[in-house]
Amino acid sequence: MACKVEDSTDFDDQFLTCPVCMLHFQDPKVLPCLHTFCKKCLEEWATKQQPLECPTCRTQVSLPDQGVNGLRTNFYVNKLLDFATAKKGTEPGVPCQVCEGGQGEAKSWCTDCAVLLCESCTTMHHKIPGTRDHELVSQEVMKANEGVDRFQRKRHCHKHKNQELVFYCESCNALVCTACTVIDHRPGKKHNPAEIATVAQKKKETLQELLQGIDPRLKEIQQSIDEVDKKMSKLIPSKDAATTQAKAYFRQLVDLLQNREKEILGQIDEQCRVDGKALQTKKEAIEFELAGLTSAQTFCQQAVEHGSDVHILEVGNQVQTRVETLLAKQLDLESNWSEFQFVENTVVATFEGRAKILGGLKTDVDVSKCKVVIKPPVQGFRCFAELTTMDKSGSMCFTNSKAVKATLQRPYSEYTWDTKNIQAQVQMKSGGVWEISYVPKFTGKHWLEVKVNNQQVAGSPFRVNVQSRDIPVLTIGKEGSGVGELKQPLGVTVDEDGNIAVVDQGNKRVQIFDADNGQSLKCFPADKNKLFGIVADSNGNVVVTSMGPNLHGVKCYSKEGELLNTLKPDCIKHLLGVAVLKDGRMVVADKQQKSCLLLQPDGSLIREIGKGQLQEPWFIAVDESRELFFVTDFAAHKVFVYDLEGEFKFSFSEKGQDEGQFQGPSGITLDRAGNVIVVNWDDGRMQVFGPDGSFIRTVVTVNGGAPYGIVLTPDGYIAVACFMRHCVEMYRYC
Structure with a gap:
């Protein structure tokens, strides 16, 4: 469903098309994110991934126990599909869907059976006892585009097949038929069935109030989109200008390097020329000395070997003087030249690092403000x-x-x-x-x-x-009564801002801490009696349970600490843990009555759950996607699981020190995959179990702290209220 329908007669084929199979919806089911798909498409999608993600927005979905079949049906889409089918029936030549055209063309539409009928079948439809009361829409009405709201399939009770759903039991949050109000939902202490129209009107008024807040937000978002569009229009020109500047800059750098290369190569050539000329001069001088000495040698040798005595005496003195002079002459035979080399004043590796900072992209970022x-x-x-x-x-x-x-x-x-x-x-x-x-x-x-x-x-x-996984990454608070200090903390939760809210029992207050650094953000007095459980509701308020000689009740505070409401119904005796559903209903653990109580937002009792099974219920965690809640039983060393109708589903674990066993289970919470995390009060072991109660792993052992409440933060840490150490410890979970 990607197209917005302005009114009931204005819709297009895309609105009726499943985004997965691209065909008209077949048994359309609505995910919690309000995207609609065919039942079969979702079932196939669910086999390919766990946990299931919405094919459109990728929101993770925890399916109910019934699987895709347990999701809500999009009856509005069904109505539009029926209307489209009925409209098609007004066209010439469309056969009756009952007699398959044997008696004639379609003339009317049965809203109960969702079929097209010819005139003959329409007559028979009125005569058959089981269908005589069905509502029929004539061909004339369908041609006139009127009565689209009449194309609503009637809902029948799954238990009493011939009974239409005409009542709504607010206690059970369920649609029921007349027979159900006599048998299973008889008005009284546990059930309060009311006519659908009355309850629906209240819900419409609530939704209408929400609708009034949507238009201003849509306008705000559209303005933001317009502003983004303006900036996007400047994006390409900005890119082109920056690209031109960058190319010019690096061309200059390349030119500088090329000029430097020419300069160095020129120096090498000049040095080679100068050195060559000097070496040549040196060579000629040495060769001159060599020639003189060689000539003297030859003359002297000839005189010695071939000269007569007379000849020797005539030239001997002259030869002797010449040779002695040449031999005594101080000659500079060294060339005084060393090989020249190119020197990397800046090595390539260093320049490579410096090259990375050559130029840059100037943005509005100020690193001193980041x-x-x-x-x-x-x-x-x-x-x-x-x-x-x-x-x-x-x-x-x-x-x-x-x-x-x-x-x-x-x-x-x-x-x-x-x-x-x-x-x-x-x-x-x-x-x-x-x-x-x-x-x-x-x-x-x-x-x-x-x-x-x-x-x-x-x-x-x-x-x-x-840190290692066995050491808390953050310890919040220490013993005391000052700001940021705790005394015997019990319950712990995460508020809508991701902060840690703690029941500071010894100081009779609620204190809220920054989950990132453990700094105290605010605190407010909660009750003169002993506090125990705490949870943040869907409105951002904080709900706290208290126990004492004069009061065993539930108090609701705003996130600023203002007391909004106090609930003290007669049905509660000794409250411990609490969980709040999205619709405001509450599940509380009653230690004295050895049961859990499902309460209306005003505190009135809907039903008592677990009586005769629970021994000492402590903390509660709810999985609304499967309509289940989990409760730790401190005395029975078990976790019990019930649905919101009060039916026992299963329990898991037993007393012991081995993996998967409990020693006084206390705090409990759920992760996104529906796994159950439980901490033992006695030995501090924090363990993870699958949605079916099967043991998965031990997360950590909280030594010597007497852990009570636990909560999983959105970024994957577990906060544990350590009663004896007067602090909240945070451990990494995932």
Whole structure:
């Protein structure tokens, strides 16, 4: 469904086409993200991936226990498909779908059976007892494009097949028929069936209020899109101008290098010429001396070997003087020349590094204003930091992916030879926000260097201390009553802003901490009695349970700490854990009654669950996609699983110290895949179980802290309220 329908008679074929098979919808099913697909298409899609993702928006979907069949049917699309079929029936020659044209052309449409009928079959339809009350739409009405709202298939009870669904049981959140109100949903303490029209009108009013808020938001978004379009129109001219400037700049650099090359080559040629001339002169001088000495040698040798005594006496003195003079002469036989070489004043490797900073892309990013938030790193896990690029005014701004670089540096250690830096991966999350990820191999001190346009951002390199998985990456609070201090914390949850909200029982208050650095953000008094459970609802409010001699109730606070509501119905006796559904209903654990209670948003009882099975229920986690909730039973050393109708589904584990066994299970939470995470109060083991209760792994052992509540943060850490250590410890989960 990609097309918006302005009114019930204005729709196109695309609106009725499944985005997967590209055919008209067959049994259309709606995902929680409100995208519609054929039932068969979703079933095939679900076999290809787990967990299931919406084929359109990629939102992860946890299917109910019934699988795709348990998803809601898009009855509006069905109505439009029926209308399209009926409209086609107004065309000449369309056969009756009952007698297959044996009695004539289609003349009417049965809204109950969703078939076209000829005139004869229409008459018979009115006579048969089972169909005489069916609503028929005539050919004239269909031709006039009227009565599209009458093309609504009537819903019948799955238990009483001949009964139409005409009531809505608010306690069970279910459509029921008249027979159901007499048998299974009789009005009383546990059930309150009301006419569909009455309940639907209230829901329409609620949705209408939501619709009123959509148009201003759509206008705001459209204005933003228009602004983006304006900037996009400048994108290509900006690229062309920057490209021209870059090419001119690097041409100049190339020209400089080429000119320098010519200059150096010229120096080499000149040096070769000068040295050659000097060596030639030297050679000639030596050759002259050589010639004189050789001539004297020849003359002297001839006189000695062939001269007569008279001849020897006549020239002997002259020869002697000449030879002695030549031999005594000081000759410079050294050339005084050494081989010349080219010298790399700047080595290529160094220049390569410097070349990387030649030129750059000037954006609005001011590295002194950029912000980096580092998530606590754990050895062997993919760890994250978040960079926000800012301009001079401190506003978020864009830059390109190649401009952002990050490197994890590990100082040299004598205990390891592996000192290689890790090039971190950088990925844009949104305009101006970058996710930096890396996987450290070792524990200990590291440095994370973050650069934008080859400039260090403010504070870089950042010191990061990589912990092992058994050590908390962050400890929030310490014993005391001051700001940021805790005393006997019990329940813990994550609010809508991703912060950690803690039941500070000893100080009778709720305190909220920054999940990234553990800094206290705010605190507010909650109750004079003992506090226990805490959860954030879908509206961003904080719901707290308290127990004491005069009050065992539920209080709802705004995120600013303002008390909004106090619920103290007679049905509750001794509350512990609490979970809130998206529609405002609550599931609470009642220790005294040894059961769980499903309550309306006003605190009235819908039903009691687990009576006779539970011994000491503590904490609760809800999987709304499967309409199940999980409760830890401290005394039975088990986790019990029920559906929201109150039916027991299964339980898992037993008492023991082995893997998959419990020693006083306390806190419980779920991950995105529906896996169940449970911590033992007695021995501190935090274990993970599959959606069916099968043991998967042990996450960590929380030693000596008496862990109570736990919660999984959106970025993959588990916060544990440590009662005895007066703190909240955070461990890496995924």
